[in-house]
Structures are given as structure tokens and as C-alpha cells.
Amino acid sequence: MRTLRDLFAVRTRELPSPVAPGSPAVEAAGLSVRLGQRQVLDSVDLTAHAGEVVALVGPNGAGKSTLLAALAADLAPASGEVRIDGRPATAWSAPELALRRSVLPQSAVLSFPFPVEDVVRMGRAPWTGTEREDEDDAAVAAAMEATEVTRFADRPFSALSGGEKARVALARVLAQRAPLMLLDEPTAALDLRHQELVLRICRERAAAGDAVVVVLHDLGLAAAYADRAAVLHDGRIAELGPPETVFSGELLGEVYRQPVEVFPHPRTGTPLIVPVRQN
Template identity: 85%
Template sequence: MRALKNPFRARGRLLPAPVAPGSPVAEARGLRVRLGQRPVLDSIDLTARAGEVLALVGPNGAGKSTLLAALAADLPAEHGEVRIDGCPVTDWSAAELALRRAVLPQSAALSFPFPVADVVRMGRAPWAGTERADEDDPAVASAMAATEVTEFAERPFSALSGGERARVALARVLAQRAGLLLLDEPTAALDLRHQELVLRICRERAAAGDAVVVVLHDLGLAAAYADRAAVLHDGRIAVAGPPAGVFTGELLGAVYRQPIEVFPHPRTGAPLVVPTRGS
């Protein structure tokens, strides 16, 4: 009798199954990470859930990028555990991880002058040989349209400005169509309009059921677009929760060592975060 085919397995890879809204997609429990001889993260407990945008904020050196890399399984834990899709990250092969999480690093560099369209298409590599490989063309086209890079699809990546490269790199991540997006400072090189564009994309992906974890320096963007924010301080999470509840002048002033005022936006009610200036 012929064995039934597993619809979630292809070429030895276990494909992702649908995830219910609100379900944990990535989890860190008791996480401690050391870089060389320096402890960078300690006692981290954090969950990213399907359907939400989780912002990681905090001053330089607080551990935001290290935490993102640990969630991506790009950095090993000295202690504790990271789970993706319900399993320890060490249980997944590299190919299976690539089906479940897409990572946008702080900077994107390529040694060869690939055309923009080819760079975006690299995001589809994990799906080669699966039943979802036929989504390659629409996934690439949709990602390029969302990030507004279609008009220079044939230009070499190396000829782009910093902001254009950042948007192409984001398009590659979107084309991957993983259920967990890990974005490290995706707005750093962008103008005001494209900062808003990127955060709207984050909200759209969360609305579609993805879990989005994004490192941000702009507390205003985090307050406006994130469902939850984790404020990191000296390698630990000082507080985590909805921005309206955790963004207080007292807390942020202590974490950033800068007097800060927080008041509600007159129309939306979202927290506005500004440094205290003058008398």
C-alpha cells in the first residue's frame, strides 16, 4: 500500500504549516548570549506572535541587534532556548529555518553587480523544489511593487543609493514569504516617506498573519505602528507591552539617560516621544 504523501514535506524539508493568529512564532526563554568574553544579553524572555508587530527599542549597545540575531538562530545561546514554529532552533535544518524566518540585516552588500530583480528573486531560493515554487514570479513582483523598486528592476544593485538598496533588501525579505520577519533597523537609511512605507508594510504583513519583529531607533514609529514594544537596557528587557503602556517619560528617560516627554497624539492618541529641550 502506498504511503500517504505529507503535504508539508518536500525534498526532506518539513514545510511550514498554517499558524493561528496570536500563536507564538518565535520564543526566547532565559536567553543569555555572549560575544567573545562580553555578555550582551541576559535573562531574556520574549515571544513574537502571529499577527503582531513587535518593536525592539533601546539605546545603542542595549542588545537589540544581538537579540534579533539570536531569534534568527544566527547567534548561539550560551544559556536558555530560542524556539521557532514550536521547536528549538537547533532542531531545524538551515533549509527549514529559511522557510520559516526571513532576516533583514542592518546593511546589505553584494560583491557582484546583480540586477535588482535578481536580488529580490534570491529571497525565493528556500522554496525551490517545493509546491510553492510556482509562486516565485508573483512573490517577486508583489514585493518589488510594495517597496517601490519596480522602476529600477534592471539596474545593478551596486549602482543604487543607500535608501534604494535598503528597499531592495526589504523586497528580498518580503519575497521569501516566511511567517516570521526579523528586520534590523529597516528605516535607518530612508527618508520620511519611505520610513512610513516600511512600517505600513510591517503592519500589512502582520494583518496577513505574519509575526514581525523590528529593531527601531525612532520611538515615534514604534509607538505608531507596533502592537508591542520591548525596551532593552544593558542587555535585559526593562519592560515589554503596548507602547501606550510602556512608553513613559520616566522609564525612557532612565533608559536613554536623556530627559524625555511623552504625550498623546491629538488625533490618534498614540504616544509622541520627544526629548526635553530648553527650559
Template identity: 75%
Template sequence: MIRLRNHPVPPAAPEPGDVLAEAEGLSVRLGAREVLADVDIAVRAGEVLALVGPNGAGKSTLLSALAADLPPTAGTVRIHGRPAPSWSAPELALRRAVLPQSASLSFPFTVEEVVRMGRAPWAAARPEDDDAIVAEAMAATEVTGFAARPFSALSGGERARVALARVLAQRAPLLMLDEPTAALDLRHQELVLRLCRARARAGDAVVVVVHDLGLAAAHAHRVAVLRGGRVAADGPPEEVFTERLLSEVYDQPVEVFPHPRTGAVLVLPDRGGPVSA
């Protein structure tokens, strides 16, 4: 295998609470449109941060900016304490893993080959435990059963899980997932967010864009609600998810109430009175 140049040095394991990615006064302009304006946000080791908000609020753009994909028009993005542009691509690959919104592949690689691609950043560092890590990532996302099938033959939900397995196999302390649950069934949505929590418990920082507020409330330690490119609220879900805020942000009446048995926060659109028979 070809070494990536300059032997990038793997990061030290982060302490819980370390800020692994942060934006300060971040603004991003795409074309003429200001997609993000003056955003401050921090992603800490040991917690799952959910980015929620209506379509076009700038969630994916914020994720891309935090992942050092998009240059800010104003403000700074720091990854592992250093300004994002000062890292090289191989160094960044050891520090953050990114799950794109849609996974595609130009050639018919098998599922296992795709997951193994996640190990590429470590080629120079420690290739010996690759097989175990790949197997573990495939087991965690329940894709081991079709490891030998070509990626192009999979359904949308299966592809999404394979892409997630690749991201997990990268073993970066900062995980950035753009709508990992969009194509998944109920069971696998839960599985993915449980995985996020497990990674956070193990000391990683996880940022995840989700649309399902119930999922966010149940699994995220912290949620940031975006509206029109600004952070409308940022805090634990039980504090942030209020009927007033959500109804206003989504421009749709929303009910927030405790689960009758567990007391967990539930969020549902307010559909008016009982439907008449």
C-alpha cells in the same frame, strides 16, 4: 535550479497568537562581554513587536539569537515551537526571513535578481508563482522602477528597500528586520512599517528593531525596551512608553504626550524651555 537537499516541508499557516519565536532565560556572550542576560521574549503571529533601546542595548544581538544566527550561552530559543538548533538551514529558511542591518553584494546582480534570491528556499516546493511573488514584493517596496539596474549602482536607501523586497519575497511567516528604516526617508519609513503591519494583519509575526520611538509607538502592537542586555519593559507602546522609563533607559530627559488631534503617543527628547529668539 538545484534543489536544496531533503525537501524541507513548508510550515502550516500560523493561527493568530501562535508563538513563532521565543527566548527563555536567554543569555549571549560575545567575547568577554555579556550582551544579553536572562531575556524572556515571545514573538506572536499577527503582531508587530518592536525592539527599542539605546545603542549597545543588545537589540540586534537579540534579533540574531532569535533568528538562530548566534548560539545562546544560556537559555533556549525556540522557533515555531522547536528548539532552534534542531532545524536545518533549509527548514529555517521557510520559517523565518531576516533583514540584515546593512545590505551588501559581492557581484553586480540586478535588483530583480537580488529580489528573486528570496525565492531560493522554495525552489523545491512551488516555483510556479515565483514571478508574481517577486513582482509583488518589488511593487510593495517601490523598487519596480529600477528592477533592471545593478544593485551596486543604487543609493543606500534604495538598497535597503531592495533588501526588504528580497526578505518579503521569501514569504516566511516570521519576519525579523534589523533597522529597516535606518537609511530611509520619511515617506519610506512609513511605508516599511505599514508593510510590517500588513504582514501582521495577514497572520505573520514581525519583529523589528527601530530607533525612532515615534515610529514604534505608531506602528507596533507591542514594544520591548532593552537596556544593558535585559528587557526593561515589554507591552503595548501606550503602556510602556512613559516619561520615567524612557528618560531613565536613554539617560536623557524625554517627553511623552498625546498627539493634539489623534491622541496617538508621541515621544520627543525634552529640550528644555522654548528656544529664545
């Protein structure tokens, strides 16, 4: 049972206002993060705007997931600042932050065998007691349909395959309906069809006015769906811009320590990245 203090806190949360297209949804300025003795991020500047998809790419250990966690205000920086919805992330209470950004971690772990629909409905928790609470059923249904998990709504989450769990976790994020989505490797466990599905969802959310920041290992997906790509290397952003501009063979070969060829798709012109292999 919630106490009077809990009820008061719920009702006095500041709800997010509509975000103008092109305005900053999340900003990192001079962001540095240390984990133990290791400098993981070093003076990173990055802004994601309402209406765009920003892909974070780079080799293992480059700092992609750390940057995403810092943008989510789940990881405190050693120096620098993160601003969400125009304010320092630390100025928002946890409930207010949950109304403004949703986060998909690399792996979804639940200790109890909740039905899939209940897991998705967890994404609506930040709106409890607000004027938008009556959107819960519609938000859950739409998120499950978008991620193609409606048919196993009653199955326990623990009984799903890895790819099915990943889609349910994404549905939870979609149901949250926050104007900033932060996704960490959402396609890692998915087959070809569902990788494309997830990135189409990212584009749809951007078209609806949300900002999407997504960590991707597949450079082809980043090139096809992102408005801008940030190529991370040793804790810094080596290049930031449209994929067709920043995805050069020289840069990617240096960052990944693997020679690559980059050439335009014959129909769309989207960059295709292929490793150089020995015959």
C-alpha cells in the same frame, strides 16, 4: 549541477504549516548571549505571536541587534533557548529554518553587480524544488511593487543609493514569504515617506498573519505601528507591552539617559516622544 543527495534533501524538507493567529511564532526563554568577555544579553524572555508587530527599542549597545540575531538562530546563545514554529531552533535544518523566518540585516552588501530583480529573487531560494516554487514570479513582483523598486528592476544593485538598497533588501525578505520576519533597523537609511512605507508593510504582514519583530531607533514609529514594544536596557528587557503603556517619560529618560516628554497625539492618541531641550 545539484547531486541526487541535494535533490533528495530539497524534496524531503518539512514545509511550514499555516500558523494560527495569536500562536507563538518565535520564543526566547532565559536567553543569554556573550560576545567575547561581554555579557550582551542576560536572561531575556520574549515571545512574538502570529499577527503582531513587536518593536525592539533601546539605546546603542542595549542588545537589540544581538537579540534579533539570536531569535533568527544566527547567533548561538550561551544559555537559554529559542523556539521557532514550536520547535527548538536547533532542531530545524538550515533549509527548513529559511522557510520559517526571513532576516533583514542592518546593511546589505553584495560583491557582484546583480540586477535588482535578481537580488529580490534570491529571497525565493528556500522554496526551490518545493510545491510553492511556482509562486516565485508573483512573489517577486508583489515584493518589488510593495517596496516601490519595480521601476529600477534592471539596474545593478551596486549603483543604487543607500535608501534604494535598503528597500531592495526588504523586497528580498518579503519575497521569501516566511511567516516570521526579523528586521534590523529597516528604516535607518530611508526618507520620511519610505520609513512610513516600511512600517505600513510590517502592519500589513501582521494583518495577513505573519509575526514581525523589528529593531527601531525611532520611538515615534514604534509607538505608531507596533502592537508591543520591548525596551532593552543593558542586555535585559526593562519593559514589555503596548507602547502607550511602556513609553513613559520616566522609563525612557532613565534608559536613554536623556530627559523626554511623552504626550498623546491630539488626533490619534499615539504617544509622541520629544527630548527635553534647553531653551
